Amino acid sequence: MPEGHSVHRLARQFQDVFGGSALRVSSPQGRFAAGAALLDGQCLLEATAHGKQLFLRFANGLYLHVHLGLYGAWDFGGDDTFRGSSSIGAPRRIGERESGSVENSGSYSGPPEPVGAVRVRLVSAHGWADLRGASTCAAITGEEARAARAKLGPDPLHLAPGDREEFIARLLRRKTAVGLLLMDQSVLAGVGNIYRAEVLFRQGIDPWTPGNTLSVESAGLLWDDTVAAMSDGVRDGRIITTPAALWSGGDAGPLDGEAHYVYQRAGQECRRCGAAVALTEIGARKLYWCPGCQN
Ligand SMILES: [Zn+2]
Structure with a gap:
């Protein structure tokens, strides 16, 4: 299971590659079809992590809430502009272990056919991210996001006073x-x-x-x-x-x-x-x- 540092890196990567972009959100596997429909077409405003949990906030006030659990992982790919701008670079895959850097191809013509059980797929004009195997994947309200965070203790990577x-x-x-x-x-x-x-x-x-x-x-x-x-x-x-x-x-x-x-x-x-x-x-x-x- 990824520890908190990987999830914080993941949040940075989402902010870098998708922040401010309208995203197509789908569930190729179907299990998250209803949640994806609530987020589809919305602009991603902010990606944050608390502990091992990821929160993607969209312009309509809803959040995509993901906990990778033991088997979950994200895969990324896109064109030449689709990369993390922060100094940490952009891992291609973040799951139990991070690997590689994002596969960029100059002639990007959209994401590949989904392989395996892709719970949710996010697509911008420049790249895509696929989630598989997560223990939590839900579209939630701001109030539900606050309640989820309130159950968690302090995060050594998200310091707040006190x-x-x-x-x-x-x-x-x-x-x-x-x-x-x-x-x-x-x-x-x-x-x-x-x-x-x-x-x-x-x-x-x-x-x-x-x-x-x-x-x-x-x-x-x-x-x-x-x-x-x-x-x-x-x-x-x-x-x-x-x-x-x-x-x-x-x-x-x-x-x-x-x-x-x-x-x-x-x-x-x-x-x-x-x-x-x-x-x-x-x-x-x-x-x-x-x-x-x-x-
Ligand atoms: Zn010793």
Whole structure:
């Protein structure tokens, strides 16, 4: 499942390639035909993300609300002008992993025939985007969009005044293990399995620590480090939580297996203390951690 940084990159890409354009909206697969009819022909005003959820606001006041879930992905393509103008570039596909850059062809003559179960297709004069496999795809009102966001905790990539304090308060009032709370989207929106493991390691926190036994200071540092790690992810387009000093290729970037401290490194030596990285299950998800550093 894509973590919050990918969904924020996705929102930027929608803003870059479709913002201010009237879009043809359809559901080649048919499951979203009624919703697509409500949005068809409308101008896309704004694309935003909160945690792992994407909100596309149209001129008639309705939103396209998408949560990719475990299997969802967007594919993009278009002519030479159809690309993200931001420095992050424009991934061709954003799902569990991002890949490539948008396939641009100078002689664009409309999108290809839909392949597979395309839930929704957006088309402008210059390009197209196809959504497949999402767990949520709905046309909703502004009030429904506000209600959906209100259920979510603060987003480390969409900072609002008071978010840090709000996160600390939500963490400290629960007896649940902090390793579970970080994945609870009502406590913190956007963190998934990789950031959860890596940030707990970087902060030296035992994942089984009950939220209400953390100090205000360590909860605050946990927030700050999550903001820093995820902001790096938006910039890099991938999750890298280790410093260049640990990469054998130096500034060229981490090789496979060097980008993380503990995630998917069960049994290997901890990069800090040399202990074997441990693997456990928490909330039916795999959790990687170092018993030497996180206690
Ligand atoms: Zn260690």
